[in-house]
Amino acid sequence: MPEALTVVSVSAELSPWFKVGGLADVAHALPVALAARGHKVIGVAPRHRALDIAWDTGRTARFTLFGHEHEVSYFHATIDGVERVFVDHPALRRGGIYGDDNGAYGDSLFRYALFCRAAMEAPAAIGQPLPEDGAGTVFLAHDWHAALVPLYLSARYRAHGLRRHARSILAIHNMAHQGTFPMEVLGGLDLEHRWASTLEMGGALNMLKGGIVAADRVVTVSPRYAWEIRGPEAGFGLDGVLRMRGPVVQGILNGLDTREWDPANDPHQPAAFDARDLSGKALCKAALQQDLGLEVDPGRPLVGFVGRLDAQKGVDLFLRTLPWLRQQGAQVVMLGSGDPRLEEATRQAQDPTMRAVTAFSAALAHRITAASDLFVVPSRFEPCGLTQMQAMRYGTVPVVAATGGLVDSVRPYDPYAQSGTGWLFHPGSAEDLVMALGNALYTWVHWPDSFREIQRRGMEADWSWEQPAAQYEQMMQQALDSGPWA
Numbered sequence: 001m002p003e004a005l006t007v008v009s010v011s012a013e014l015s016p017w018f019k020v021g022g023l024a025d026v027a028h029a030l031p032v033a034l035a036a037r038g039h040k041v042i043g044v045a046p047r048h049r050a051l052d053i054a055w056d057t058g059r060t061a062r063f064t065l066f067g068h069e070h071e072v073s074y075f076h077a078t079i080d081g082v083e084r085v086f087v088d089h090p091a092l093r094r095g096g097i098y099g100d101d102n103g104a105y106g107d108s109l110f111r112y113a114l115f116c117r118a119a120m121e122a123p124a125a126i127g128q129p130l131p132e133d134g135a136g137t138v139f140l141a142h143d144w145h146a147a148l149v150p151l152y153l154s155a156r157y158r159a160h161g162l163r164r165h166a167r168s169i170l171a172i173h174n175m176a177h178q179g180t181f182p183m184e185v186l187g188g189l190d191l192e193h194r195w196a197s198t199l200e201m202g203g204a205l206n207m208l209k210g211g212i213v214a215a216d217r218v219v220t221v222s223p224r225y226a227w228e229i230r231g232p233e234a235g236f237g238l239d240g241v242l243r244m245r246g247p248v249v250q251g252i253l254n255g256l257d258t259r260e261w262d263p264a265n266d267p268h269q270p271a272a273f274d275a276r277d278l279s280g281k282a283l284c285k286a287a288l289q290q291d292l293g294l295e296v297d298p299g300r301p302l303v304g305f306v307g308r309l310d311a312q313k314g315v316d317l318f319l320r321t322l323p324w325l326r327q328q329g330a331q332v333v334m335l336g337s338g339d340p341r342l343e344e345a346t347r348q349a350q351d352p353t354m355r356a357v358t359a360f361s362a363a364l365a366h367r368i369t370a371a372s373d374l375f376v377v378p379s380r381f382e383p384c385g386l387t388q389m390q391a392m393r394y395g396t397v398p399v400v401a402a403t404g405g406l407v408d409s410v411r412p413y414d415p416y417a418q419s420g421t422g423w424l425f426h427p428g429s430a431e432d433l434v435m436a437l438g439n440a441l442y443t444w445v446h447w448p449d450s451f452r453e454i455q456r457r458g459m460e461a462d463w464s465w466e467q468p469a470a471q472y473e474q475m476m477q478q479a480l481d482s483g484p485w486a
Contacts, residue, residue: 005476006130006137007034007041010119012112012145013097014045014084016362017053020097021308022254022386023173026221027142029257030472033465035081037473042128044119046111047086048097053077054086059125063117066110066188072118074125085122087115109181112207113189116141116148120157134166138476142171144179147211148189151198154214155191158484167479170215172208174383175229175236176312179207201237212241216479218249219472221384222405226251234381234404252472253408254384255465256393261366263394263459268366273395275459278452281370281395288371292355294331301330301444303437304372304396306365306387309338309346309358314378314401316342319349320430321437326353328441333368336360372396374440380428382406388422392458397444397451398422399436413443413454421458 011027013019031041047054054075062071075086091111099105120139123130130137134157141149150168157163183205186196199210212218220226226249228234230242242249263281264274270287273280282298289296303325307313315336325332332354334346343358350356357364369375375391377400384405388398392410400406402424413420425436444451 003136003477005039005473005480006123007031007039007140007476008119008123008130008137009041009043009140009142010116010146010149011043011045011142012115014043017051018045018048018097021173022221022384023142025257025386026171026173026254029255029465030469031082032080032257033255033469034472037469039473040083040128041081042083042085042123042126044085044087044122046092046115047075047088049093051075051077051086053079054084057125057127061118061121061125063114063190065113065117065190066185070114072114074118074122076126083126083128085119085126087118087122089114089118109179109185109205109207110188112145112179113148116146116152117156117190119146120149120152130163130166132162134163136480137163137166138479139166139168140171140472140476141168141211141215143173144177144208144211146170147179147207150211150214150216151191151195154484155195164484165480167216167476167482167484168214169217169219169476169479170211172212172218172220172229172383175208175234175238176381178209178236178238181205181207201241206238209238209241212238212245216248216482216484217475218242218245219475220249220251222253222408223251224407225383225404228381228404250475251408252468252475253405254386254389255468256386256389256463258393258464261369261390261393261463263370266366266370268363269370270367273370275395275456278395278455284367285371285373288333288367289331292333294333294353294355301328301373301441302371303330303332303374303376304368304391305332305334305336305376305378306368307336307377309336309342311339311342312380312382313338314380314428315339315346317378317428317430317433318376319345321434322349322354324434325437326351328438330441333372335364335368369394369396373444374399374437376433376437377401377406378433379403379406385409389463392421392461393463395455395459397440397454397458399433399440400424401427401433403427411457413439415443415447415450418450418453419457421454421461 271280
């Protein structure tokens with residue numbers, strides 16, 4: 001058993017309390033998996049709103065940013081073996097996590113700079129201070145909102161002889177979101193000017209770039225995505241920086257919280273089932289058809305989609321396939337919110353064979369996943385994706401774009417070898433999506449035994465966090481065994 005580490009996981013989101021996307025799920029489940037492996041894990045998130053689960057520690061800390069001193073307080077709870085710390089400050093308590101109906105908050109840089117500074121003192125705030133030299137400590141910073149953690153570790157601690165043996169890892173969940181701000185606000189970050197080159201990209205401050213350069217290790221949420229972002233199409237301008245850091249960049253495929261996503265024990269679905277007995281899945285399908293006003297017919301294939309309604313997710317591509325799906329006799333259920341234009345287009349596409357819910361409901365997401373025969377993930381790019389894993393765990397066969405973590409998690413069906421767990425198609429091509437759906441529907445109709453085996457293989461795969469947590473553990477130990485990068 002590896003030596004126990006102290007891991008400080010820093011994230012702007014945390015499921016189930018503060019969630020926009022898959023980042024929240026990872027920030028919840030990965031620390032739990034690491035704690036189960038014997039490590040001391042402290043998960044830090046902003047206190048976006050009051051929570052009954054966490055108590056006020058009574059401890060505060062003060063930090064100078066943007067010319068003023070700011071006081072934060074800390075709330076604490078121990079949940080599933082993880083010390084959860086919520087940083088409280090008026091700027092962090094907002095109706096939305098990143099913005100409101102008027103767009104992103106104008107003080108986002110201040111909010112997350114303050115959060116990063118506060119997160120690094122969170123262990124002391126709960127009475128568990130880190131060793132002065134940081135021995136055995138790893139800071140795991142998620143996405144650009146936490147990307148200043150590696151810089152502050154170097155500039156505010158190592159530079160003053162503190163936490164010299166602590167290491168930092170930047171986890172990239174989506175390269176499209178980088179946190180860019182005007183260069184003239186650099187002085188507000190409480191960093192010496194020599195750090196300007198670390199943060200500068202294209203004449204602006206780029207938080208994600210700063211984290212990539214300053215971190216001791218960089219990890220993405222799938223091996224395929226780690227390869228893709230080193231090229232111009234997926235690198236969003238930072239591919240050169242990632243190639244420079246190439247030897248310490250790796251991808252680890254996310255896992256699932258298999259307690260939450262368990263078809264044999266899911267309070268949201270009307271009937272239980274497992275890989276040995278799928279009869280309950282048919283009951284789930286009939287119940288969803290009835291509740292949504294679709295014809296209750298087990299002989300009609302049900303195609304599901306759950307996700308954000310935006311261009312990245314390829315929703316427009318899927319909408320273009322609906323006339324063809326109607327011709328095949330399929331029913332379609334879509335759940336998601338996002339771009340108002342795509343929300344309206346999705347609602348307008350409804351007819352007796354298609355239902356759309358343009359709001360998010362965790363319960364309905366579970367029910368659609370359990371009831372559907374096929375599950376479409378048409379993303380133009382997808383760092384990891386969780387819905388395709390959830391679908392396979394529930395015996396719902398995925399049809400996914402061949403990009404990012406979708407490639408790492410869905411094995412293409414081979415009818416001759418009788419192997420594979422789904423169908424893949426070329427990203428961005430509605431025509432290729434139709435072809436993949438056609439092959440999937442043909443198999444569902446004409447080769448039900450083969451389709452059943454595809455379902456079984458997906459359900460029996462290990463989608464838990466056990467293996468990914470072991471890989472994170474190995475990466476952290478390697479970082480600790482090596483010298484600091486910056």
